[in-house]
Amino acid sequence: MARDTLTGSRIRERRIMSGMRQADLARLAGISPSYLNLIEHNRRRIGGKLLLDIAEVLKVEPSILTEGAEATLIAALREAAAARPEAGAELDRVDEFAGRFPGWAGLLAASLRRISTLENTVETLSDRLTHDPHLAASLHEMITTVTAIRSTAGILVETREIEPEWRERFQRNINEDAQRLAESSQALVSYLDSADDAEADLNAPQDALDAFLADHDYHLEELERPGADPRALAERLPGSAARSLALPVFERLAEDARALPYADFVAATAEFGPDPVALAHRFDTDPARVMRRLAALPEADVTGPLGLVIADASGMLTFRRPVRGFPVPRFGAACPLWPLFRAFSRPQVPLRDRVVQPGTDGAAFLCHAIAQPVTPPRVNRDPVLVAHMLIVPVPGGEEAARDALPVGASCRVCPRALCDARSEPSILAEGF
């Protein structure tokens, strides 16, 4: 939905936020309450002097009412506030901040992402010190040798009377151990120095893959061609871990492209719309493949913007293609009410739900979800399931959102106080 068609919704949000009754705002703006009601429900367009008057009464910049602020930016700012609650960020004015100072707000959100990446790097480093078997073995070898040297040297220094044969023996031992220590130190330094792409390896591989896909608008032209080489494409990612992570994703995308050829698929999408089940029937394939294919094509080819998230059974999001107005958490758990997670309880049954996120213009989204096995059937063994959820914006503003399932992005930044699925307190007392 175009953001400027939601000016009325934003006026309503602002009015409620400032505790003003509809009748009072109408009176101060010089219009009837019923006319304001139509405006607030986006049934009358608003501009010119009336917009300026209403903005003045609500004490906001008119541009905040007409343009609002980017929902994902607001979500990022809320995450920043959640990470440092002691900073006392004015959460009730986050929309105003993002709307009035988009550059500063963007910088803050980017800084948060950078901090998260750096924290990830520190964690990876700590993990490496603890679990890298080569590093652990080298350090153990060095400490053992140092222990032998220290103990033997101590004997030579502290023992007043020591037989010549023992003295010679211990001197030889120290010499051997010193030699061993020198060799193991050099080996360790070489190992640390020569680690291929060491720095790139330390960055979160998922971040590198996400950034690569976003840079290409999630459409990898190379994989559409006959004889596509996913490995060559994966080689363009920084760091071996990111390349390993990207390879199966690219291979899967190339396979999807072969199964659902570009021209045929775009033509069918124009006929059926972004409906994974209808398209799966049309091409005799599974809905998850159709969802991935839809999310791998340029927006204009698939009748508009859409998002895709893929999760494993632990709830970890392994793929994210965000769509405006539907914030997807970058780190940590997502909202358990998403149809994505409900799909795990009904494997291979396509689910379809209209959902609405709080504080995102009240816009609705049609979510198609399915959990499918990714392993072949094995006797007495449960299959490994992976769930896909396609997120399609629904036009119609608040009207479309009526009766939609209220969901959030994640508990920490969700203002819905009475939610059965809440797993941790929200940093938001109320919705803005």
Added chain:
Amino acid sequence: MGKHVLVIEDEPNIIEAISFILSRDGWRVDTHSNGHDAVETVHAKAPDLVILDVMLPGKSGYDILRELRADAQTQALPVLMLTARGQNKDREMAEKMGASQFMTKPFSNADVLACVRALVGAG
């Protein structure tokens, strides 16, 4: 009180140094350098105290200690654990498994001697 120590450690030069220090202090020292049959060796040698390294080929010092503590014959045998790690979790693990004392490598000879003496009340 007996003065018989069994050193279970796989690094020959450490074995040699500890053996020398303890021998000079009047202890009878036996040594063993792998984890496989360490428990059997403890039973065969019947020492007054065991110095036990954590990282051993074949079986870890923690597993050996667990077996010793599960056996009525060696349940109360003083055991000094040696490890190259000094993190709290290793100390906690050693205590949990029933180590009498825990010492982090590299150690000083004086500390080893003092600890051994204290454990068998020979100080």
